[in-house]
Amino acid sequence: MRPKGSFSSIKWKIFGAFAVFAAVMLILLWFFQVVFLESFYKATKISEIQSQAHELCQNIGQPGFSARLKSAAQERQICVIVSDSAGNRLYSEHAVQECAIHRLGPWALATIYMVAEQNDGSYFERFRWEQGGAGSLELGASETGKKDTPESIVYAETVQTSQGRIMILMNSMITPVGSTVETLRLQLISVTGIMLLLAVLLAWFLSRKISRPIIGISKTAQEMASGDYSVEFDGSGYKEAFELSETLNETVQELSKVDRLQKDLIANVSHDLRTPLTLIEGYAEVMRDIPGENTPENVQIIIDETTRLSSLVNDLLDISRLQSGTLKLEKEVFSITGAVREILGRYTKLTDYSITFHAEEEIFVCADKLKISQVIYNLVNNALTYTGEDKRVMLEQETDEGKVRISVTDTGEGIPQDKLLDIWERYYKVDKAHKRAQVGTGLGLSIVKTILDMHGGAYGVESQEGVGSTFWFELDITDPPSSS
Numbered sequence: 438m439r440p441k442g443s444f445s446s447i448k449w450k451i452f453g454a455f456a457v458f459a460a461v462m463l464i465l466l467w468f469f470q471v472v473f474l475e476s477f478y479k480a481t482k483i484s485e486i487q488s489q490a491h492e493l494c495q496n497i498g499q500p501g502f503s504a505r506l507k508s509a510a511q512e513r514q515i516c517v518i519v520s521d522s523a524g525n526r527l528y529s530e531h532a533v534q535e536c537a538i539h540r541l542g543p544w545a546l547a548t549i550y551m552v553a554e555q556n557d558g559s560y561f562e563r564f565r566w567e568q569g570g571a572g573s574l575e576l577g578a579s580e581t582g583k584k585d586t587p588e589s590i591v592y593a594e595t596v597q598t599s600q601g602r603i604m605i606l607m608n609s610m611i612t613p614v615g616s617t618v619e620t621l622r623l624q625l626i627s628v629t630g631i632m633l634l635l636a637v638l639l640a641w642f643l644s645r646k647i648s649r650p651i652i653g654i655s656k657t658a659q660e661m662a663s664g665d666y667s668v669e670f671d672g673s674g675y676k677e678a679f680e681l682s683e684t685l686n687e688t689v690q691e692l693s694k695v696d697r698l699q700k701d702l703i704a705n706v707s708h709d710l711r712t713p714l715t716l717i718e719g720y721a722e723v724m725r726d727i728p729g730e731n732t733p734e735n736v737q738i739i740i741d742e743t744t745r746l747s748s749l750v751n752d753l754l755d756i757s758r759l760q761s762g763t764l765k766l767e768k769e770v771f772s773i774t775g776a777v778r779e780i781l782g783r784y785t786k787l788t789d790y791s792i793t794f795h796a797e798e799e800i801f802v803c804a805d806k807l808k809i810s811q812v813i814y815n816l817v818n819n820a821l822t823y824t825g826e827d828k829r830v831m832l833e834q835e836t837d838e839g840k841v842r843i844s845v846t847d848t849g850e851g852i853p854q855d856k857l858l859d860i861w862e863r864y865y866k867v868d869k870a871h872k873r874a875q876v877g878t879g880l881g882l883s884i885v886k887t888i889l890d891m892h893g894g895a896y897g898v899e900s901q902e903g904v905g906s907t908f909w910f911e912l913d914i915t916d917p918p919s920s921s
């Protein structure tokens with residue numbers, strides 16, 4: 438088992454994920470709202486004033502320009518002066534209290550015009566007011582004054598109009614954001630606390646929801662591991678846990694079936710071993726103790742019972758080898774028709790049974806001859822065991838689309854429809870109380886199924902109660918070997 442300590446519980450993993458998420462969100466908020474707020478605000482303000490100037494430039498001289506200028510100035514809290522190249526004011530709008538441009542005389546305006554013209558038609562300046570000072574724009578005096586005094590931006594743009602070349606000069610205040618940043622910082626600290634608390638609560642809630650069904654399933658699995666197959670897995674809560682519990686329920690059902698069948702086998706095998714052994718012991722003792730009982734019939738009984746014992750032991754060995762996967766197929770080309778005839782030859786002594794085989798031609802297949810013979814042998818044996826009073830067993834060989842089908846039909850009691858799938862299971866017997874059924878071990882059809890599965894051949898059974906059963910299997914037809 439792996440040490441428990443090397444895994445942290447789902448609760449802590451979820452909490453960790455939430456904490457990382459919250460931390461990233463807070464860092465982003467911090468950067469945008471606290472560190473970069475001022476630069477963002479200034480950049481926005483500047484681009485706003487530039488686009489406003491641009492828009493106004495395009496409308497200079499048009500009817501209603503004065504009204505437009507007034508509303509723009511009021512709306513955006515900017516001072517605007519429109520002047521000609523000599524510095525004479527054409528329009529003027531005053532909206533900022535501590536305006537930097539309205540005190541400028543024609544000479545100063547003309548100077549700004551000149552500077553703008555030399556600078557591709559625009560001029561930009563940022564400056565601070567001296568507290569309580571007269572305050573006026575001086576060219577090249579940007580960023581003077583104390584840090585805590587309001588900052589102002591001045592922007593000029595020159596443009597060609599029908600009235601000649603003119604300049605539009607604007608001034609806007611930049612409100613200090615220091616106090617806003619402080620408020621945001623305090624808010625962020627509270628938000629950090631709330632987010633962490635929420636992360637803990639959510640992690641606790643989610644982990645409970647996720648881990649509860651898993652803990653339940655794990656407890657049930659422990660009960661199952663201790664051998665209790667009556668347990669039922671409950672994974673209600675969410676889809677994955679539900680699917681896991683459904684799979685485990687199927688597994689436990691299979692396990693209990695195998696467990697039951699295995700217990701049945703032990704009972705069957707011990708019964709099947711005891712019966713012939715008792716007979717052998719009994720007959721041997723009789724032959725030893727009573728003169729004249731040493732007859733060939735009695736010896737035959739001992740031989741028959743020994744054969745039964747060895748076939749039982751062989752079945753058990755076969756199934757364990759086949760199902761452990763250690764046995765490999767040794768394929769060769771052989772005549773399946775010949776193989777069936779060979780097997781039926783073993784039954785010639787059963788004169789009271791009527792066994793027929795109908796085949797129109799000789800068919801060759803490429804398969805493991807020994808194992809396919811075992812399949813045929815098992816099917817014929819079953820048919821002989823379960824066939825009806827008329828003791829008839831019919832074998833048939835048919836071909837269709839490159840496949841050969843061998844079927845074995847008997848006239849017995851048949852198999853109930855709901856048992857048709859179960860009979861292929863290991864150790865399964867339809868009617869355990871039935872005397873004849875006690876002949877077998879319930880392994881024959883499981884051996885047949887495993888061998889045919891290894892060959893990739895189809896197989897099946899059709900049965901009608903009171904009429905009989907037909908067991909069949911199919912193999913691919915091969916060309917006969919060239920030598921034959």
Ligand code: ADP
Nearest residue numbers: 819820823860866867877878879880881882883
């Ligand atoms: P067994 O050794 O008991 O015959 P099998 O695996 O060969 O074991 O068969 C499993 C069960 O299927 C049998 O116990 C029997 O109930 C049923 N079965 C098999 N073949 C036939 C058949 N030809 N007719 C009726 N029942 C059959």
